[in-house]
Amino acid sequence: MMFFILVLPCMIAGSLACSDAHCKDPALGDELVQVGFLPNKEQLRTLCPKVISFLECERAFLECPGQSLDELAVSSDKIKRTEARRVLVGIDLIRNMCDEDSSFHNDYVNCYRRYSNRAARNCTQDIAKPVQEFFDQLYADEDDISGEIVNEIRCLKDAFQLACVIDNIGDVCGDAAERAARNALEGLKSLLGSGSCDNLKNTADLKSRFLDFLELDEQKKRNVQGIFDLFKRRR
Numbered sequence: 651m652m653f654f655i656l657v658l659p660c661m662i663a664g665s666l667a668c669s670d671a672h673c674k675d676p677a678l679g680d681e682l683v684q685v686g687f688l689p690n691k692e693q694l695r696t697l698c699p700k701v702i703s704f705l706e707c708e709r710a711f712l713e714c715p716g717q718s719l720d721e722l723a724v725s726s727d728k729i730k731r732t733e734a735r736r737v738l739v740g741i742d743l744i745r746n747m748c749d750e751d752s753s754f755h756n757d758y759v760n761c762y763r764r765y766s767n768r769a770a771r772n773c774t775q776d777i778a779k780p781v782q783e784f785f786d787q788l789y790a791d792e793d794d795i796s797g798e799i800v801n802e803i804r805c806l807k808d809a810f811q812l813a814c815v816i817d818n819i820g821d822v823c824g825d826a827a828e829r830a831a832r833n834a835l836e837g838l839k840s841l842l843g844s845g846s847c848d849n850l851k852n853t854a855d856l857k858s859r860f861l862d863f864l865e866l867d868e869q870k871k872r873n874v875q876g877i878f879d880l881f882k883r884r885r
């Protein structure tokens with residue numbers, strides 16, 4: 651799981667692929683690919699109106715049956731609920747990113763954009779060893795790796811990588827940028843909850859044991875715990 655700057659483009663790309671036909675804009679998808687889903691300040695000025703227009707079209711399509719997007723976001727229908735939350739989160743984050751007066755926009759342009767891909771690559775390497783060592787210790791007596799264990803590994807890797815990226819963002823971009831990243835990530839928690847940890851029954855215990863295994867200082871442990879809490883199992 652990547653940092654929200656990487657999650658958001660993927661979310662939009664997915665929407666472009668499966669949206670209502672009259673909302674689709676293949677040219678927009680091509681433009682986003684050309685800039686690697688990380689547009690610079692000038693490119694944002696061109697792309698922002700198009701992305702917002704697309705997401706507003708999606709909003710109108712989803713609301714057509716008579717329910718507002720906010721109502722659909724708490725629907726008992728999981729598919730409708732997930733789709734509505736995705737569009738609501740997309741609209742909110744895109745508007746924030748496109749607002750040149752927002753701290754989120756300035757953090758993205760001045761630091762996130764340049765650093766997020768590198769941070770994600772570094773963290774992919776950095777988290778692999780401790781996760782593997784933890785599971786080697788936890789299941790030392792297991793002869794075969796079950797599907798449940800594979801899912802546990804994936805859950806921890808996703809959560810720990812996200813925590814690692816945000817921590818690195820703070821180191822490079824500053825405390826204010828890290829706080830902004832965490833706040834934006836809060837907006838994605840309903841989507842993260844549908845991810846790799848969603849079908850596991852013992853995620854709280856698993857994450858607690860992993861944090862103890864890492865032997866982090868208290869501040870870093872709290873930071874990582876905060877990210878892990880976004881990956882809670884949804885009932």
